[in-house]
Amino acid sequence: MTKRNGNVAYLDGVRGIAAFLVFLHHFCLVFYTAYFTWDATVSHLHGVDIKYGQSIFSFITNGNYCVQIFFVLSGFVLSRRYLISQDLEIVISGLHRRFLRLFIPVAFALILSYIMIKAHLFYNVPVSQITNSEWWFGNMWHLEEPFMKLISNLSWSTMFSSDSTLDTSLWTLTIEFYGSLFVFAFLAFTHFTKFRQLFLFLTIYYFFMTGSGYYISFSLGISLYYIEQWAQRNRKVYIEILAFLLLGFALFLGSFPSNNSYVGTVFEHQGHSLNNYVGWYHPLGAFLLVIAFILSPLLQRLVNFRMFRFLGYISFSLYLLHPLLMGSWSSWIFMELQYARVGYNHAVVIVLLATTAVLLPISWLMAKYIDQFGIHFAKRVYQYVRKPTGVTGK
Numbered sequence: 001m002t003k004r005n006g007n008v009a010y011l012d013g014v015r016g017i018a019a020f021l022v023f024l025h026h027f028c029l030v031f032y033t034a035y036f037t038w039d040a041t042v043s044h045l046h047g048v049d050i051k052y053g054q055s056i057f058s059f060i061t062n063g064n065y066c067v068q069i070f071f072v073l074s075g076f077v078l079s080r081r082y083l084i085s086q087d088l089e090i091v092i093s094g095l096h097r098r099f100l101r102l103f104i105p106v107a108f109a110l111i112l113s114y115i116m117i118k119a120h121l122f123y124n125v126p127v128s129q130i131t132n133s134e135w136w137f138g139n140m141w142h143l144e145e146p147f148m149k150l151i152s153n154l155s156w157s158t159m160f161s162s163d164s165t166l167d168t169s170l171w172t173l174t175i176e177f178y179g180s181l182f183v184f185a186f187l188a189f190t191h192f193t194k195f196r197q198l199f200l201f202l203t204i205y206y207f208f209m210t211g212s213g214y215y216i217s218f219s220l221g222i223s224l225y226y227i228e229q230w231a232q233r234n235r236k237v238y239i240e241i242l243a244f245l246l247l248g249f250a251l252f253l254g255s256f257p258s259n260n261s262y263v264g265t266v267f268e269h270q271g272h273s274l275n276n277y278v279g280w281y282h283p284l285g286a287f288l289l290v291i292a293f294i295l296s297p298l299l300q301r302l303v304n305f306r307m308f309r310f311l312g313y314i315s316f317s318l319y320l321l322h323p324l325l326m327g328s329w330s331s332w333i334f335m336e337l338q339y340a341r342v343g344y345n346h347a348v349v350i351v352l353l354a355t356t357a358v359l360l361p362i363s364w365l366m367a368k369y370i371d372q373f374g375i376h377f378a379k380r381v382y383q384y385v386r387k388p389t390g391v392t393g394k
Contacts, residue, residue: 008080013303014293015073016311018066023322023359025063026168030326031334031348033133035061036259042132044344054264059254059285067172068217068286071179075221076290078183083225088191095184096385097378099159102177104374106170107154108366109320113166114150116328117141123331130338140168140327168323179218186222197226213279220287224294231295243296246288253285310364317366322359330355 028035034043035053043049052058059065082090116122128138143149149165157163164171186203190196200223207216231239255265256278262268267278293299311318330351337347 008077009309010293010300010304011073011077011290012312012315013305013308014290014312015070016308016313016315017303018069019315019319020311021061022063022066022169022319025061025066026323026326027330027352027355028061030127030133030137030330031131031351033131033136036257037135038259038261038264044131044348053257056252056255056266058257059251062254062256062258062282064258065254065256065282065285068214068282069289070172071175071214071217072221072224072283072286072290074176074180075183075218076224077221078180079187079222080225080228082187083222086191088188091184091187091191093379093382093386095181095188096382098177098180098184100378100381101374102173102180103159104377105316105320105366105371106158106173108370109170109324110150110153110158110166112321113141113324114146116324117143117146117166122327123335124327127331127334130334137327140323141166167320169319175214179215182215183218183222186219208280211279213283216280217283217286220283221290224287224290227291228294235297239295240298243292243299246295247292247299250285250287250289250292253281253288256281256285258282314360314363314367317371318359318363321363321366322355325355325359325362329358 028049032044032049034040034045034047035049035058038050038053040047040050078094082088082094122141124137124140125142128134128136131137143165146166153163153166153170158166158170158173159177160174162171162174186199190199193199200219204216204219204223206212207219256262256267257265260278262270262278293303333354334347334351337350342350
């Protein structure tokens with residue numbers, strides 16, 4: 001396995017692909033909203049978008065499923081380096097640095113959104129009226145006092161209360177932050193015990209019984225270390241076959257509709273007893289997907305291409321920036337094409353290409369100058385407040 005800075009490099013590819021698919025999910029919500037609502041009266045593809053949304057291939061743009069992949073990966077990546085070294089300093093350092101590491105890029109996105117509101121750069125309202133996405137896209141960036149909302153978001157409501165008013169992607173940040181704290185707290189709590197796997201099982205059971213579908217993903221992510229260790233000891237052909245079977249089943253679970261309606265899908269025919277567990281399909285699917293990549297060197301090589309690792313490098317920035325770009329640049333281009341009387345679907349293709357062409361480089365700039373700054377700044381702050389002797393597990 002290829003390692004980089006203590007992490008598994010191929011996971012950058014998985015994370016990058018998931019981030020790009022979240023962008024595609026939001027793009028489809030705007031321009032082909034019927035794929036999500038299944039309302040034939042707003043279809044722009046004569047019902048083909050609805051058939052896609054009900055098909056097993058809808059995992060491609062299933063945003064909730066991709067978010068669950070992020071959470072599973074966080075649990076794995078945040079715990080793996082410690083579990084390898086058993087050095088408690090890694091846990092203490094990660095716990096101290098996590099808030100600033102997340103907050104600095106988030107603060108940049110919030111401030112950017114505020115500036116764009118004041119500069120009247122959002123054109124989402126007229127676009128939503130044409131695309132029939134008023135229920136979602138048309139409700140964004142309508143604020144009587146945007147400055148007070150900015151202050152609220154910066155001070156507490158985004159990081160601690162899932163406020164995504166200024167950027168729709170930010171609803172996950174509270175879960176990501178608290179889930180990260182859980183990972184570090186769990187590792188610290190079990191540092192001096194030989195029953196860590198038992199405690200891990202109990203936490204997974206607790207999250208399952210309490211319906212904590214997002215936080216269970218972090219616990220499942222921690223358990224991936226033990227699966228990785230087993231896979232490294234058993235490099236057999238049947239393991240590769242198992243990986244592809246798990247991948248297929250994971251993507252199948254990932255196709256369960258995020259609108260929680262399964263009429264017209266293959267899930268309509270499942271037994272009634274399974275209906276009580278549909279809320280667990282995405283966490284389980286995300287877990288199995290990452291397992292598949294852990295087990296299969298072939299899958300690791302597929303996502304280790306430079307293009308996918310580049311997406312991984314810019315993934316957090318891409319995740320934060322794409323809604324702002326869609327509300328401004330994408331919407332402006334779409335309106336201009338409508339004025340030019342370009343056909344609807346032709347216009348959407350042009351907008352997608354133009355959005356991607358701008359999104360990737362600006363995400364790279366943000367990753368290089370904002371995201372990386374946040375990582376290094378959080379590290380410097382921790383080094384400054386840290387006791388000279390440090391804390392070790394020895």
